[in-house]
Amino acid sequence: MKKKIAILPGDGIGREIASGAAAALEAVGKRFGHEFELEYADIGGAAIDSHGTPLPESTLALAKNSDAILLGAVGGLKWDSLPSAERPERGLLAIRKELGLFANLRPIPSFKTLVQSSPLKPEIAGNVNMLIVRELTGGLYFGKPSERRGDNNEVVVDTLQYTRAEIERIVVKAFEFAKARDGRLTSVDKANVLESSRMWREIVNEKAADYPDVTVDHMYVDAAAMKLISNPGQFDVIVTENLFGDILSDEASMITGSLGMLPSASLSESGLGLYEPVHGSAPDIAGQNKANPLAMILSTALMLKYSLDMRLEGESIERAVQSVLNDGYCTPDLQMEGSTVVGTDKMIELVIERVADDAPAYADEVVYM
Numbered sequence: 001m002k003k004k005i006a007i008l009p010g011d012g013i014g015r016e017i018a019s020g021a022a023a024a025l026e027a028v029g030k031r032f033g034h035e036f037e038l039e040y041a042d043i044g045g046a047a048i049d050s051h052g053t054p055l056p057e058s059t060l061a062l063a064k065n066s067d068a069i070l071l072g073a074v075g076g077l078k079w080d081s082l083p084s085a086e087r088p089e090r091g092l093l094a095i096r097k098e099l100g101l102f103a104n105l106r107p108i109p110s111f112k113t114l115v116q117s118s119p120l121k122p123e124i125a126g127n128v129n130m131l132i133v134r135e136l137t138g139g140l141y142f143g144k145p146s147e148r149r150g151d152n153n154e155v156v157v158d159t160l161q162y163t164r165a166e167i168e169r170i171v172v173k174a175f176e177f178a179k180a181r182d183g184r185l186t187s188v189d190k191a192n193v194l195e196s197s198r199m200w201r202e203i204v205n206e207k208a209a210d211y212p213d214v215t216v217d218h219m220y221v222d223a224a225a226m227k228l229i230s231n232p233g234q235f236d237v238i239v240t241e242n243l244f245g246d247i248l249s250d251e252a253s254m255i256t257g258s259l260g261m262l263p264s265a266s267l268s269e270s271g272l273g274l275y276e277p278v279h280g281s282a283p284d285i286a287g288q289n290k291a292n293p294l295a296m297i298l299s300t301a302l303m304l305k306y307s308l309d310m311r312l313e314g315e316s317i318e319r320a321v322q323s324v325l326n327d328g329y330c331t332p333d334l335q336m337e338g339s340t341v342v343g344t345d346k347m348i349e350l351v352i353e354r355v356a357d358d359a360p361a362y363a364d365e366v367v368y369m
């Protein structure tokens with residue numbers, strides 16, 4: 001049956017890498033005999049320019065009527081001086097909220113061939129396979145009030161708010177992933193200071209009773225930031241609130257050596273999924289054919305596996321990516337001696353060829369989720 005996919009390229013490098021997602025779907029379609037109907041719509045700065053709002057009704061309607069959604073990235077210098085409620089990023093937050101995408105999954109594996117590109121020592125970067133489960137529709141990014149106040153607007157307030165139900169559903173999701181993986185869950189909070197973290201911790205402890213096979217530990221977010229660098233191999237599943245997860249996952253990308261390597265999946269309770277790279281629109285390299293398209297392509301693989309029940313198809317993309325890296329190709333963000341540096345377009349082409357070619361499985365195959 002034909003699957004309808006909404007593609008929202010967004011801004012900056014989002015537009016360049018979105019073509020990688022479309023090309024990967026076309027290659028998978030040809031090889032496995034599927035038909036994908038791709039429909040494009042604006043979000044973020046592009047939507048401000050075309051529709052006067054960062055999340056047009058038509059984009060939201062398309063997303064709701066699709067089997068899954070692929071998103072590039074939003075934001076850019078052109079829109080940076082807009083009030084925060086009108087910025088491109090507001091479109092991204094709004095689509096997450098409107099679609100109820102509360103569970104953001106950010107897998108971070110070691111890519112053996114990329115160990116050299118990590119600023120960490122090979123023995124530290126080389127043995128990681130973690131999953132960050134980030135709460136995505138609550139916390140500091142959504143709490144009200146968020147405003148300037150007082151005489152001359154000299155007071156500013158942002159609000160970190162969660163309901164018990166919001167914390168429970170993300171914690172349960174994380175326990176389920178931990179149970180299916182290595183059975184270790186680290187809950188990251190700031191319970192020594194924040195009331196929200198104290199409730200978060202209580203809920204994790206309550207839910208632990210339902211998962212006797214999962215070992216739970218709690219870590220303060222400042223210490224977790226340090227341990228991600230000193231000993232990332234200790235983590236299996238990390239569960240944390242929205243802002244902490246945002247920051248820690250960018251930090252964790254350095255295990256691979258580039259933010260351009262990390263895909264993500266955002267899932268709702270009904271099972272609808274939006275797939276996007278962890279990185280942003282990278283205005284510093286936009287339009288130069290330098291962006292690494294692999295995070296976007298790997299997000300497409302996650303989409304096939306988790307929203308379309310096409311496991312083999314998703315794995316064919318993951319394997320193709322690994323094959324290209326093993327053959328020594330990389331984009332400029334991945335610093336590796338002796339490798340062949342290629343641009344965005346060429347990297348997409350190399351991966352697509354290998355999807356079509358049925359690249360073999362590797363003994364050290366990267367496992368995502």
Ligand SMILES: NC(=O)C1=CN([C@@H]2O[C@H](COP(=O)(O)OP(=O)(O)OC[C@H]3O[C@@H](n4cnc5c(N)ncnc54)[C@H](O)[C@@H]3O)[C@@H](O)[C@H]2O)C=CC1
Nearest residue numbers: 073074075076259260279280281282283284285291292333
């Ligand atoms: N999900 C999204 O749409 C996100 C959007 N943003 C927005 O993106 C804009 C830029 O924000 P930044 O803080 O610069 O974060 P960024 O993630 O866009 O870039 C940070 C650094 O990583 C590099 N980088 C990111 N992705 C890359 C890729 N695929 N290949 C090679 N290098 C890559 C960039 O060149 C830059 O030096 C802002 O407007 C921000 O609000 C930021 C994060 C997430």
Ligand SMILES: CC(C)CC(=O)C(=O)O
Nearest residue numbers: 089092093246278279280
């Ligand atoms: C641009 C923000 C709204 C989001 C972000 O940085 C992220 O989701 O990683």
Ligand SMILES: [Mg+2]
Nearest residue numbers: 246247250278
């Ligand atoms: Mg981020």
